[in-house]
Amino acid sequence: MRYKLIPFLLLTGSLHAQQTSVLFIGNSYTYANDLPNTLRQLALSLGDTVTVASSTPGGYQFVQHANYAPTLTAIASQPWDHVVLQEQSQLGALPFPVTTTQASAAQLVDTIRAHEACSMPVFYMTWGRQNGDDLNCPDFPFMCTYQGMQDALIANYTALAEENDAFVAPVGAAWSQVRALHPLIELYSGDGSHPSPAGTYLAACVFYCTLFEESCVNATFNGFIDAATAAILRGIASEVVLDDLTAWNLDVDDVDASYTSSTNNGWNAITYTHGGAGTHLWTSSDGQSYTTPDATFVFSAGGSYTISHTYTDPCGNSDTETWVREIVVGVEELEHGMWYRVYSGVPGQLEVRGLRGGEVLTLFDAQGRSVLQKQLSRSAERVVCLPGMYFWRVNDERGNFTSGSVVVR
Template identity: 45%
Template sequence: MIYTSLVLLLSLLIIGGAQAQKKKILFIGNSYTYVNDLPNTLYQLALSGEDTIQYDSSAPGGYTFEQHAVYPATLAKITQDNWDYVILQEQSQLPSFPPDQVEVEVYPFARKLDSLIHANHFCSQTMFFMTWGRKYGDAINCPYYPPLCSFEGMNQRLRESYLEMGVMNEAEVAPVGAAWQRSRMADSTLDLWSSDYSHPSVAGTYLTACVFYSSVYKKPCTGLPFISSLTAAQALFLQQIADSTVLDSLPNWYIGEFVPQAAFSWSSNENNVNFYNQSTHASLTWWNFGDGNTSTELNPTHEFSNPGTFQIQLIVSDSCTTDTITQEIQIYPTLVFKTSLPKIEIFPIPFSDQITICFPAIIKELSIIRIYSPDGKKVLEKEWQIQNNQLEHKLNTSALPDGIYLIQIITKTSCESFTSIKKSH
């Protein structure tokens, strides 16, 4: 089982190293998706950047998540391929309703669709399509729920609900509504709505496609040559709005938040090192200790046979994507003493801005003084040759922050180590 997991992990790492040129995307929504053919607009935009998209959609007018969850055509399209992304767009008004109503009428069916997506292909990424408020708010429902009386209020409720769906389902959110609001604030003369003040104009669909491009590919769309039927200036403006909305704050939209993220710490006792895996969203683990040895344990302990500097690599995966982190650690020599020699002494303990090292008269050769932080990193090193029977050496430690340190003194015939505390006055 360990062998199988390790092969899978390494193969994912090799695949992940190649630049992805093609994405398979399924859109599940309604008229906000099919008006002006959003999927094809995204396709053309990506193609102009030498990226390709294989796409399909299920978008009957006015459809809700509840209807899609039992709609045969939608269910068939979910299972027809191993989609990289499945984009979910709810009916335009429902997520803007009061939270207790959304909790009953929207969230359960968002969860059901997300479950169906992952049942078909575990590695598919659900992405929620945060839609926009109507240009002048929702006039029909305004009397019953005041936040819906304006674009800003309706847009805010949509934002809150879609972000909640992202958290609940560990899914990403394409912040289309947030980009629409930013565009409107920057230039209200570029109308993103069609004449019904609800559906998108060509400019609105283009901005939406730009947001999806930045969200899916996680790279800028600014400068892509496809501009639809817009002017070059209009297209450039909308591209910049999309990039600033998405790429400046990826964590806000949970983009990349629910994939493996490698992290670890360690503690050491001479050449024995305990490693602590602090990675998130990972089920497979592979360590490389930089000395020819590896491990698939979650929190391994490793004994280094020789001192030196080692590059510790941790690779983690969820069987779909991988993440790698490398950190450098220092293993200092195991202490060996000649008991017949007088001991080296240091003072004061604790020290502040200076340490005095007192050598026995018998030591005449070059000495190396090293100071290590608790994690094994060398923070100071100095060579000192005893001359004219001067047996005391004062070492400036003013640059070191307060804390616990290992002080190591190496001579030709001995190696001594002291633990001390730096404590400023």
Template identity: 40%
Template structure:
């Protein structure tokens, strides 16, 4: 049966090149590529969208992959340029034949060509040209293989086998045949075929051109001003179909574009800058520090030695791609300085410390009693009357400075009437927690009669009466952050304490 399948052959040859840049493409095919000059149509379409294509083609009529694989001209052309893509198209019927014949007459030569492409010194990517089924199926071979009896059956066989070739050979599949199928379904009045029902009309070649543009550049052909002489409505419809089919199923077509995303962080200390690469995996890095010096290290440190602004350019590459990124960096040979100073606000044994020195990144306080804190404004309760040597240390870009001042604290003295042998030092009154967050807990040695909350100016904010208990809890929601006075009256005395509300 297989030997009886008939393949029509028309001998033609085409070769053309254009001296432009962006994508370099070699087309290996036959009359399906030659008719209507598909390579030039792809280049003209790309140009109208701001892109360019250098192309060359080998397109004898009826040529098979086996013919290309056995021709020395093929391998000579492989080496004549550093191609981005090499398009592989088999004879129009053969990939739709029974799988046993395809495995014998198609797949081995697809592999041979792809292996040769992958072995090239550049980064050429094989792209299989998934062709279209004949307008009414392959009636010559229908009796030998039933899927060929209809367009739909033939198209799905072509799809299946071209995808197999792409997936098993690390290649892209350009789904021209599936875009062709979509246009037939959605816009049946667009005639894609020549009168022979096989070769493409100009509309059919435009389907292929739009599909290849999307595959090569990873961009939509929609909006291209180049319409190959077609009616605008037809060209626009074909553009939309190509974009929809290609980008809706990139994974299906085994299309994955290589990308490089260079990036880095840096830290500046005077005239010394440390760089750290944070981008995608690459083979080589090249740092241009903007002062004539360079490095290939992953995380270099560079000393400029002068105060100035420099443009640092990082260029990265792998086998196939190159990319760069630039940052402007200001360096200063003058060492930074800082002068520490502070002010204080005292209320008995409670002191608010306010940093008042020059610009600082951070400060650290030493209260003179072994306790420390950080922050530009802090409040500390000493709890005793005494003299303390408090200090602040300021830090700024590696520089530091410190200053000490004496702080004299006192205790608040209230009128206390004491019965019996009780005195102030013996009386136990606890306020917790302090600093206060949401609630104030008060525990007294004696039953409490009243509690007053005052601000530092002595203004009463709240008064609680008839407590008659040795413990009490107050909701502190009415207090803003700051320092306050709590006065507790018991049966024998009045006690005063300070609290801090966070």
């Protein structure tokens, strides 16, 4: 996630405070009741700091923002952790082929990442009009009702997030839940379109949960609504966002520290490969440590060794994987002075390098069944195979062999 942790102790028992920066790009749906500042104050009540700025001319569309000097200046003003993108309320629900939404969204995302590769775009899923959209109803019947419009907004914003490797803040999905479960909470202003103070507060709650991937139920800031209503909205926002992070593409920036392949080099040595462009820390319980993309552990005695790999990508997202490796003394694996590199560089293909020619590659599935055997004649070979986890063994012409595992993408 793109936020920083600051050591801090709150009376509520929180062990850390967090901070992030957010630029809002949108229109009156964003500036009504000052959504950016509402989010800032909500986060502050939870001990977190959110720096906000906005470019929100009334009625503006993605296509206008993409070439609007103040928006472009705001994007370039600092390396934002998150940039929120909100389309004009009706266009966001219409089919992509009849609007500029899809192309303009991609243009904005490219601009954001050209300035700061680690900025995360966040698509602001808005809500359907209270009684549907009369203007577009004749040409698009699904726009005639709130639910039809809402369903289209959910589908379109989710698609935009997936296409652009971005987050989606599911305000519209939470809005739908509030309408269904608490119909007396008025989320709309008098025009049946813009948010009321309660609607803006709900949006701020959804954004907090989206950006920090944490619940906001313990917030003490209630905005301009009563405490009981605020508590209901915080609960619904937290549930909608956190019950399924993948539904809102919030796992798009997750990193995986799992090794992609391993190679046994004799009975007591094993090389693990990850290959990520970030920073690495490999450790084992006997004190070995490495900071390279690949790590070769050499063990002096048999036994169980705990191995750990922490990977941090160039944007600061981290993951740690830990596993146990059993080293058995006396396993007959002859040294042949040569290491093979077996990896999946292209989806659906396995690459083998470091060959002398004449070796035989055998692949086994997770149940140990042989699924492929191939004579290798060149110094590097590619083998087509289905995605999945495989164990491999390469035998040379002298009877020596090297084995390991690999994940084919």
